[in-house]
Amino acid sequence: MTARNQPGLPKSRFVSRILFACVLCTLVLAQPEGKQLTIYAPQASYSVPIIERGGLEYADLVGTLEPLGSVSTKIEGRKLKLSFNKSQGEFTQEKTKSKLAKKSIDLPAPFRIEDNRGLLPLSAVPQVLSALTGMTPDYHATSRRLFLNGTATRYTVDTKKDPSRLVFTFTSPVNPVIATDAGHLRMTFRREPLLGSAPANYDGKQVAFSEQNGVAQIDVATGIPLIASFGDGARTITLTPVAPPSVPAQAAVPAPIPPMIGSAAPAQPPPRPRNAVVIDPAHGGDDTGATLAPGVYEKDITLAFARRLHQELETRGIVALILRNNDVSIAPEQRASSANASGASLYVALHASASGAGVRIFTFPFSEAVTRSVTFIPWDEAQRRFLQASSTAASALVTQFLKQDLPSQAIAAPVRPLNNIAASAVAVEVEPPPSADAEALQSPEYQKTVAAAIAAAIAGLHPEAR
Amino acid sequence: MSRRLLIAVLALLIAVAALGYYVGRLKRHAEIAALATPEASAPIPASGSQEHITIYVPNDSQGSLMKRDAVATTANDSNSRARAALRALLSACRENGSPHPISGAPDIDAVFIVDNNLAVIDANAALSKGHASGIMVEQLTVAAMAETLAANVPGITRVKLLVDGKDSGTLAGHLDLNAVYDIATFKDWIAQ
Numbered sequence: 001m002t003a004r005n006q007p008g009l010p011k012s013r014f015v016s017r018i019l020f021a022c023v024l025c026t027l028v029l030a031q032p033e034g035k036q037l038t039i040y041a042p043q044a045s046y047s048v049p050i051i052e053r054g055g056l057e058y059a060d061l062v063g064t065l066e067p068l069g070s071v072s073t074k075i076e077g078r079k080l081k082l083s084f085n086k087s088q089g090e091f092t093q094e095k096t097k098s099k100l101a102k103k104s105i106d107l108p109a110p111f112r113i114e115d116n117r118g119l120l121p122l123s124a125v126p127q128v129l130s131a132l133t134g135m136t137p138d139y140h141a142t143s144r145r146l147f148l149n150g151t152a153t154r155y156t157v158d159t160k161k162d163p164s165r166l167v168f169t170f171t172s173p174v175n176p177v178i179a180t181d182a183g184h185l186r187m188t189f190r191r192e193p194l195l196g197s198a199p200a201n202y203d204g205k206q207v208a209f210s211e212q213n214g215v216a217q218i219d220v221a222t223g224i225p226l227i228a229s230f231g232d233g234a235r236t237i238t239l240t241p242v243a244p245p246s247v248p249a250q251a252a253v254p255a256p257i258p259p260m261i262g263s264a265a266p267a268q269p270p271p272r273p274r275n276a277v278v279i280d281p282a283h284g285g286d287d288t289g290a291t292l293a294p295g296v297y298e299k300d301i302t303l304a305f306a307r308r309l310h311q312e313l314e315t316r317g318i319v320a321l322i323l324r325n326n327d328v329s330i331a332p333e334q335r336a337s338s339a340n341a342s343g344a345s346l347y348v349a350l351h352a353s354a355s356g357a358g359v360r361i362f363t364f365p366f367s368e369a370v371t372r373s374v375t376f377i378p379w380d381e382a383q384r385r386f387l388q389a390s391s392t393a394a395s396a397l398v399t400q401f402l403k404q405d406l407p408s409q410a411i412a413a414p415v416r417p418l419n420n421i422a423a424s425a426v427a428v429e430v431e432p433p434p435s436a437d438a439e440a441l442q443s444p445e446y447q448k449t450v451a452a453a454i455a456a457a458i459a460g461l462h463p464e465a466r
Numbered sequence: 467m468s469r470r471l472l473i474a475v476l477a478l479l480i481a482v483a484a485l486g487y488y489v490g491r492l493k494r495h496a497e498i499a500a501l502a503t504p505e506a507s508a509p510i511p512a513s514g515s516q517e518h519i520t521i522y523v524p525n526d527s528q529g530s531l532m533k534r535d536a537v538a539t540t541a542n543d544s545n546s547r548a549r550a551a552l553r554a555l556l557s558a559c560r561e562n563g564s565p566h567p568i569s570g571a572p573d574i575d576a577v578f579i580v581d582n583n584l585a586v587i588d589a590n591a592a593l594s595k596g597h598a599s600g601i602m603v604e605q606l607t608v609a610a611m612a613e614t615l616a617a618n619v620p621g622i623t624r625v626k627l628l629v630d631g632k633d634s635g636t637l638a639g640h641l642d643l644n645a646v647y648d649i650a651t652f653k654d655w656i657a658q
Contacts, residue, residue, distance in 0.1 A: 289639060290599035298599070351640065353600030355526040360602050365651065409529065412651065413605045414642040429601045 037122060038214030040193035041068055041135065041148040046311050047190070047214050049325060050144070051119060056109050059125055060326065061091075061118035066304070067311055068133055070444045073118060080111070080118045084132045091118055100131040115327045143211035151193045155218075159202045166205055166220065166239040170194075173234035175317035176218075183223040185239060189216040191314050276319040276344040277458055281306035282351045282427075285329025292354045292438040299327065301352040301441050305430060308447050309350070312455035336420035340382070346393060346458060349418065349427040354438035358407030359450060361394040362427040363387065364419045365412035382422040389424040393461060397426065400457035404449060406433060428454065515540060521555045522613040522656065524566035524606035526598075530657040531610055532565070534558065544619050548577035548585055551618040552611055556593070559607075566606060570596030575631070577615075583623045584646070585615050591630045597638040604641035609652040616649045623649050 035050035037059055044067040051058045061082065065071040069085040082089035089100040091111040098105050105128075109121035120128060126137035126146055135148040153174065158167040174194070176187040194216040196209025206221040220226065226239045281302035283289035289298025306322050313320040321342055323335055339347045364383050383390065394410035401408035418425045430450055432440040440446050517540045522531040536554040540547050552574045559568040572593035578586040597607065612625045626646045627637070633644055 283639075287639070351601055353598075353603060355598055355600050355603040356529055357527060360529070362601055365645075365648075411602070411605070413601055414645040415601055415640060416642050427601060431600075431602075 035144070036214040037064075037125065037144045037146065038190075039064065039067075039125075039129070039146045039148065040151045041133075042151055043068065044311060044315075045151075045191045045193060046314070050122060053112060053114075053119065057122040058112060058119035059122050061120045061128075063307065063325075064120065064125055064129065065132065066307055068129070075113060075116060075118075078113070080113055082118070087132050089128075089132065091120075100128060103131065105131065117327065140211060143216075144214050145193075145211055145216070147193055147195075152195045153192050154195055157200065157202060157207055159205075163203050164241055166202060166207070166226075168218070168237045168239075169232075170235050170237075174237070175234060176237075177319075178228050183221065183225065185220045185222075185226045185228065187218045187220075187228075187237070189218075190214075192216070194218075275346075276321060276342060277313055277346045277348060278321050278323060278339040278342055278344040278423075279306045279309055279313075280323045280335050280339065280347065280349040282349055284324050284327055287329055289351070290353055292352060292441055296438070296442065298352045301430075302350045303327070304442075305350045305352070305447055305451060308451035309348070309454055312448075312451045313458065316455055316459045318455070318458060332417035333420065336382070336417035339417075339425075340420075340422045345423055346461070347418075347421045347423055347425040348454065348458075349415070349425075351415075351427060351429040352441050353429050353431050354441075356431040357434045357436075358409075358431055359397075359401045359453075360408065360429045360431070361397045361410045362413045362415055362418070362429065363390045363394050363410065364425070365414060366419075377422075380419050383419045383425055386422065386424055390418075390426055393424045393457075394426050396457040396461055397428065397454060400453045400460075401450075404453050406450070406453070519551055519554060520614070520617040521551065521558060522610045522617065523555065523558045523564070524603075524610045525657065526566050526603055526606065528565075528657065529602060529606070529655075531606070531613055531652070531655045532657050544579045545577050548579065548587075548615055548619045548622070549574050551614050552577065552587065555610055555614045566603070566610070567598070568593065568596050568607075572596055579619065579622070582621050584626065585619065585622045585624070586626045586628060587611060587615075588628045588631055594629050594634060594638055599638040599640060601640045604637040604639075606655075607637065608641065608647055609655050612647055612649040612652050613656065625649065 035052075035057070036047045037050060038045065038047045046067045048059045048063045051060070061080075062071055062073060065084050072083045074081045074083075078093040080091045080093075082091065087101045089098065091098045091113075093113045094110045096107040096110055098107055098111060107121055107124045107127075109123070111121070112119040122144070123141070126139040129135065129146070129148065130137045133148070136150065138147040138150070140146070153170055153172045155168050155170045158169065159165065161167070170192075172192075174189060174192045176189045176192070179186050179188070194209075196211070196216065196218065199206065199208040201207075204222070206219075208219045208221075210217050210219065220239060222239075222241070224241045226241060229238050229240065230236070231238060281299070283297075283299035283302060285299075287299065289302065292298055292301060303324065303326075306324075310320045310322050321344065323338055324330055335349075364387070366381070366384050366387060377385070391410070398408045398410050413427075415427045418427055430441065432438055433446060516537055518535055519538050519540065521534050521536045523534050524530075525532050536558060538550040538554040540550045556568065556572045556574065558564065559566050560572070570592040571590075573590045574587060575590055576588045578588070580586060597604065608625070608627060611627070615622045615625060624646050627643050628634070629637075629643070635643065637643055
């Protein structure tokens with residue numbers, strides 16, 4: 001029963017409940033702060049949110065496997081049947097006995113089935129991935145980082161050429177988020193399978209490696225302000241002291257550098273992801289969206305596309321947030337509120353349709369220009385002042401799809417909640433490729449092609465974010 | 467327990483079981499009837515004269531509108547003429563092999579012309595129910611209605627779609643029907 005239905009409910013309690021609900025929604029949607037498992041495989045690096053049930057930690061079975069191959073599940077009563085590439089598996093609700101690739105295995109905790117998805121005990125993820133992919137796992141349990149088949153990036157530190165500088169050389173290109181404050185610099189590696197070594201001292205500069213919650217960090221303590229620069233195709237990062245100030249000490253602290261991925265930013269407060277992208281898989285929960293084929297719902301296809309797009313964006317060093325990472329219903333207003341609160345510069349709603357062929361990009365149509373000198377912008381017109389930027393994003397997406405030989409066009413259509421978004425906003429409706437039926441929307445190859453094209457277009461919009 | 471009581475209990479149990487079976491059958495029949503697609507009934511012609519009119523039929527695969535001739539029973543007043551034109555459009559969408567199929571029995575309950583330029587279309591719920599779901603496919607229906615009205619009722623520049631007399635949120639899950647559509651925005655959609 002809602003507060004509105006209780007006639008005697010005091011107004012203050014009603015307001016406090018609304019506030020509590022808002023805080024709860026914000027917490028639920030603020031996934032980047034939550035616990036996560038990061039998996040590093042030769043073909044992809046990706047993070048999976050951790051779900052806690054009964055004091056145990058779980059990961060979504062499909063989410064852990066999807067970037068590694070073609071995966072599908074079928075729930076029959078208390079059993080979940082898994083198909084991954086050419087291997088089959090079977091899990092039972094609340095049981096530890098499972099079958100994988102014709103072998104019986106014991107999970108360390110009971111398997112769970114919730115909302116038509118399987119939840120795998122976190123500690124079983126290395127065992128299950130190894131059984132299904134044949135890759136050797138190396139699991140760092142305390143930091144929740146899983147390395148498959150020896151995937152790793154290592155680094156060395158050099159001060160030989162110039163003792164005032166620290167040169168980090170990595171075995172593969174990296175793109176960390178870098179934050180600085182006076183005398184301290186932190187590099188956070190979200191996607192790189194970085195492995196480190198013991199803390200060391202280089203001419204008074206302390207360098208320490210640490211890993212936690214699926215990310216790796218290198219902290220450098222020098223006592224003087226540092227700036228970072230990339231070189232050798234992002235294989236080296238050089239830390240250089242800022243020139244000594246000639247003004248009084250009070251003004252010596254360097255002005256905060258605008259937060260940006262891949263560049264230096266103030267450590268406190270945390271950098272705001274200015275060029276972040278919010279991915280909104282449309283529909284979810286009771287709202288299944290279109291029925292694209294028997295038993296195939298739009299809500300599931302949009303989620304699959306969203307996960308692939310998230311991966312493609314992060315591969316390109318672009319911070320991406322997914323508004324819905326499981327099968328839940330979210331109201332359009334709530335989606336818009338979360339997107340606006342994230343401070344992201346681009347909102348991409350993903351839809352799928354069985355009609356037509358190719359990919360269509362929609363922006364919100366506002367019939368006439370309105371010039372108002374008001375402090376507050378009407379909620380339904382939040383998008384109006386970003387229309388030009390939205391059209392630019394739509395054009396970039398169309399160009400990228402046409403390069404992939406996919407029919408594409410940019411169209412204006414009133415689709416909620418595009419009008420409530422206070423940033424560039426587009427809705428992308430993915431249709432089957434030419435001469436294919438709706439089943440093609442489930443194809444991992446097609447999903448990857450579309451996601452890669454969207455990511456490439458977005459990367460082109462914000463080249464400085466790379 | 468006496469023999470009579472036992473027989474009475476058994477008879478009652480058999481009666482309950484038979485009644486349960488009968489109720490189950492009735493329920494199943496009702497479900498099947500509800501699931502069955504309603505027979506596509508031909509629109510009841512409005513009183514008036516037969517006339518060749520222009521309609522714009524959506525083509526889902528091309529994402530465009532195709533100009534077509536149709537025969538409709540038209541009347542002199544703008545409201546009835548607009549309704550007849552839209553019913554001819556829906557009939558075309560219900561034909562076998564239509565490039566923009568709408569199943570069931572979609573119909574237009576009324577069209578109200580407001581201020582000589584805004585057409586408020588009141589469609590029945592079957593239009594939403596039988597319509598494919600998707601942004602483009604839903605927008606094509608609105609575009610086809612708008613262009614068909616513009617071709618047959620002079621002066622119409624904007625359209626608004628209601629379902630069962632109400633603002634229904636979306637047409638089939640995507641397109642916001644709270645909006646008033648400017649017909650001029652659909653001109654480019656007509657296939658040349």
